[in-house]
Amino acid sequence: MAKDTKQTLVKCLTSNPRHLPTWYNYDDIGSEMEYNISVKNKNSYSLRSQVSVLQRNVQDIIPNVPYDLTLVDIGSGNCSKTRYVINELLKRQDRLIFYPEDISEGFLLRTARKLLEEYESLSVRPISAEHAEGIQQLRNVEGTKLILWFNGIINLSYDDQVQTLHQISTIMTDKCRLVFSADITQDRDAILKAYNDDSGLFERFIKYGLSRLNKEEDSQINMSRFKYGVDFQLNTDPHSMSYIRAYVTAKESLQYPIPGLGIDLVMEKGERLYFHEGDGFSCKYTPTQLMNIIEKAGLQLEDTWGDNNQHAIFLRCIKKT
Structure with missing residues (x-):
């Protein structure tokens, strides 16, 4: 992975709130996963x-x-x-x-x-x-x-x-x-059904960012210690937009070394890790x-x-x- 990409990941994972940028999910595997969601998830419009x-x-x-x-x-x-x-x-x-x-x-x-x-x-x-x-x-x-x-x-x-x-x-x-x-x-209901589908397809795609860290940066992050969540933020300001927030919440205090980045992922119980930069992603207008x-x-x-x-x-x- 390029040096500047690693530096970006370090900054994101040590910021407040902690997050992974949306683009990090879009390697070969993630790109294929995202397309499969759009085809297989009946609620994905x-x-x-x-x-x-x-x-x-x-x-x-x-x-x-x-x-x-x-x-x-x-x-x-x-x-x-x-x-x-x-x-x-x-x-x-x-x-x-x-x-x-x-x-x-x-x-x-x-x-x-x-x-x-x-x-x-x-x-x-x-x-x-x-x-x-x-x-x-x-x-x-x-x-x-x-x-x-x-x-x-x-x-x-x-x-x-x-x-x-x-x-x-x-x-x-x-x-x-x-x-x-x-x-x-x-339509709030249609949006939330698309991003929190019963089959869990979108959840698996979102968590793929953590899987990629495990694969490429030698971490051993246990997905079962996190709870997936998504919400929709409506914003009618003419100079803004509405958006989705997707995140995982730590079920307990945890610490995972990420050797490839030279940092530890340290989170308190109840702390969120977001999967986007800024306020949200998948904006609605x-x-x-x-x-x-x-x-x-x-x-x-x-x-x-x-x-x-x-x-x-x-x-x-x-x-x-």
Whole structure:
């Protein structure tokens, strides 16, 4: 593991409150786990809602322009949703250059290979990096870009959401388009069922951060000494958003050495360890909240599309002139 990543983990695990950053769960195994949750958890609405929007609206979501587009997908994952865009673009142009960007290199490269096997007219140029570095690399990409960022905004702090969208705007010309999706669910019961499902799929995914510490940093953290919890924080402030908090609570006082980080995980009975930075993750928005984020990022909203159950929204933006 990179030195700066280890330093970040040390800072997070010794802070108050203690936490693991959301991105730490997204190595090869964690990325696969997260996708399986979206498919197997009957209460997980996010993927199904986004797919329904794409199935009904992808022809309109992609701008109708008289020139070829270069496709960029930030936080691409396994590209299950991106395929709807690829299929439509290849109906409009003979060839497509595609830049998928993701933090998990192994997962990214496997996905790239599958895409190359599926599409003869697709040129795939993967970028393995965190978003800030990946966006920086995309500055060198020529052509008019259609940039996708599906649900990636929801796991960042408010300031990072604005900053990342602003960074994306700096690699856009007036012909480029950004399409990003967000969660607009306001139904507390539906949200809590999705993140605390009876099958325990999401709990296993959240606790995977601790499993990864055991595997990669030589700790021996006993999961049975923690109780999983999740709650939903509603916030209607137009310059904020609602969010999920996921955590484990120590059932008793405990201390676990983490040799790979050179620290001990020390927790008192009843103390929480969160699995996100800042106030929360998996953010939920009102339309006004999203408009304010777009405005602050230096973008201009062009159009929106949503699903019938009011879970997902897709927003197409241009660079503000």
